[in-house]
Amino acid sequence: MTPTYHSYVWIGEADFDVAHEYRKACDVSPHAGAVVFFVGLVRDLYSEQLKGESVDYIELQHYPQMTESLCANIIQQAFERHPFDSARVLHRVGKIHSGEQIVMVVVASQHRENAFQASQFIMDYLKTRATFWKREVGSRGSNWLGVKDKDKVAAERWKNNDQP
Amino acid sequence: MTPTYHSYVWIGEADFDVAHEYRKACDVSPHAGAVVFFVGLVRDLYSEQLKGESVDYIELQHYPQMTESLCANIIQQAFERHPFDSARVLHRVGKIHSGEQIVMVVVASQHRENAFQASQFIMDYLKTRATFWKREVGSRGSNWLGVKDKDKVAAERWKNNDQP
Amino acid sequence: MIRVLFFAGLRDAAQTDKMDVDAMGITDVRSLVAELIRQLPQELSDALSDETAMVSIDHQYAGWDAGIVDGVEVGFLPPVSGG
Amino acid sequence: MIRVLFFAGLRDAAQTDKMDVDAMGITDVRSLVAELIRQLPQELSDALSDETAMVSIDHQYAGWDAGIVDGVEVGFLPPVSGG
Numbered sequence: 001m002t003p004t005y006h007s008y009v010w011i012g013e014a015d016f017d018v019a020h021e022y023r024k025a026c027d028v029s030p031h032a033g034a035v036v037f038f039v040g041l042v043r044d045l046y047s048e049q050l051k052g053e054s055v056d057y058i059e060l061q062h063y064p065q066m067t068e069s070l071c072a073n074i075i076q077q078a079f080e081r082h083p084f085d086s087a088r089v090l091h092r093v094g095k096i097h098s099g100e101q102i103v104m105v106v107v108a109s110q111h112r113e114n115a116f117q118a119s120q121f122i123m124d125y126l127k128t129r130a131t132f133w134k135r136e137v138g139s140r141g142s143n144w145l146g147v148k149d150k151d152k153v154a155a156e157r158w159k160n161n162d163q164p
Numbered sequence: 165m166t167p168t169y170h171s172y173v174w175i176g177e178a179d180f181d182v183a184h185e186y187r188k189a190c191d192v193s194p195h196a197g198a199v200v201f202f203v204g205l206v207r208d209l210y211s212e213q214l215k216g217e218s219v220d221y222i223e224l225q226h227y228p229q230m231t232e233s234l235c236a237n238i239i240q241q242a243f244e245r246h247p248f249d250s251a252r253v254l255h256r257v258g259k260i261h262s263g264e265q266i267v268m269v270v271v272a273s274q275h276r277e278n279a280f281q282a283s284q285f286i287m288d289y290l291k292t293r294a295t296f297w298k299r300e301v302g303s304r305g306s307n308w309l310g311v312k313d314k315d316k317v318a319a320e321r322w323k324n325n326d327q328p
Numbered sequence: 329m330i331r332v333l334f335f336a337g338l339r340d341a342a343q344t345d346k347m348d349v350d351a352m353g354i355t356d357v358r359s360l361v362a363e364l365i366r367q368l369p370q371e372l373s374d375a376l377s378d379e380t381a382m383v384s385i386d387h388q389y390a391g392w393d394a395g396i397v398d399g400v401e402v403g404f405l406p407p408v409s410g411g
Numbered sequence: 412m413i414r415v416l417f418f419a420g421l422r423d424a425a426q427t428d429k430m431d432v433d434a435m436g437i438t439d440v441r442s443l444v445a446e447l448i449r450q451l452p453q454e455l456s457d458a459l460s461d462e463t464a465m466v467s468i469d470h471q472y473a474g475w476d477a478g479i480v481d482g483v484e485v486g487f488l489p490p491v492s493g494g
Binding site for chain 3: 204224225226227229230233255266267287290291292293294295296297298299308309310312315
């Protein structure tokens with residue numbers, strides 16, 4: 001079956017360039033009237049587990065091949081619910097410091113509603129399904145983070161309804 | 165009262181630069197963990213009113229001062245519902261051709277949910293409340309567009325619920 | 329004087345983007361419209377008479393029942409279509 | 412041979428990111444885990460015994476009841492935390 005949308009998944013240690021990704025999204029979806037981007041950044045972190053000390057950086061591990069395959073599948077599921085012209089997912093791994101970019105999702109579609117819904121769906125599923133693991137590293141040690149309860153709730157919303 | 169968020173509204177004929185706006189959003193909200201952007205572009209247009217002919221360009225008029233004031237008010241309303249660190253609205257007026265950018269909304273917040281909700285709210289209200297008028301111009305004439313029914317429905321959603 | 333502004337299709341119908349109207353005898357939006365219709369093309373009368381346009385007074389949305397005083401700026405606003 | 416991969420806290424507990432296990436006598440995830448616990452540190456036993464980890468077989472999520480055949484790659488995946 002001919003693909004009906006453009007999809008791009010990138011996982012790596014390098015930083016990504018928001019302007020470049022926007023241009024690519026526009027290039028591959030010349031008929032889109034709406035582009036929604038999400039960028040997730042490392043906030044200033046103070047860890048409860050690390051006894052309130054500040055976190056020097058976070059470190060992301062993933063399961064190569066499985067993660068790419070899951071991201072492509074999440075994009076496919078998003079498309080089935082809220083069709084779009086193109087979707088891009090970029091996710092960094094390795095050490096990432098405060099203020100740096102971690103993840104970017106770009107969805108281009110004809111109308112804004114689908115671009116908003118699909119990008120939210122992709123983020124909710126990335127958080128709860130994709131095989132990434134994050135730990136906070138401070139001078140007193142490190143601490144692997146589990147999926148947050150509110151992210152579980154966010155992903156659950158999509159099970160019964162067409163939109164959150 | 166001290167403002168609790170950064171707000172920026174720009175209306176003009178010049179094109180805007182997505183990368184620049186992203187950098188500004190990050191600069192004014194250094195503690196944000198989530199940035200959501202929306203960009204609206206002119207799609208390939210075929211007008212029903214202009215008897216199916218293609219549209220050469222669209223032309224946007226606005227009510228100077230009133231529009232800026234309404235946009236600032238829409239940002240304020242969005243903040244009251246879904247607090248964020250900063251919000252930017254850029255809207256072009258004048259002649260805009262197919263494929264060009266019309267509008268951009270950027271919201272930076274601590275968590276992604278508020279950035280997604282606030283940017284959607286701002287777009288829904290911009291479409292239905294802000295004093296912009298758009299006409300399609302083709303070789304056979306021009307046609308002022310009214311607010312679309314689906315945009316009215318999109319804006320109505322916010323009246324009874326905290327999210328769409 | 330009352331400053332009156334027209335936008336989009338109403339500007340086309342009025343054949344002008346703005347005009348100043350003597351405030352004498354004008355107390356509300358409807359009496360202003362009656363005066364505009366007296367001075368401006370028939371097409372404006374048709375466009376305003378169904379009261380589907382929004383009205384602004386000094387950059388704030390106002391109703392068709394709103395009162396008008398000397399010195400205000402009144403906008404006649406067709407349904408918006410930005411974004 | 413069965414290729415086994417550990418991630419995040421389970422990798423720390425196993426003190427290795429991967430190992431190969433002889434497929435002999437291994438029929439499902441639970442018999443694989445029993446073998447791993449025999450070979451690897453006590454800490455891994457503690458981490459796996461509550462069965463809160465997710466399991467993958469050849470890059471697909473699988474249940475703890477899933478069967479295992481020679482040649483597959485099995486991942487032990489703590490709760491994810493990307494994005």
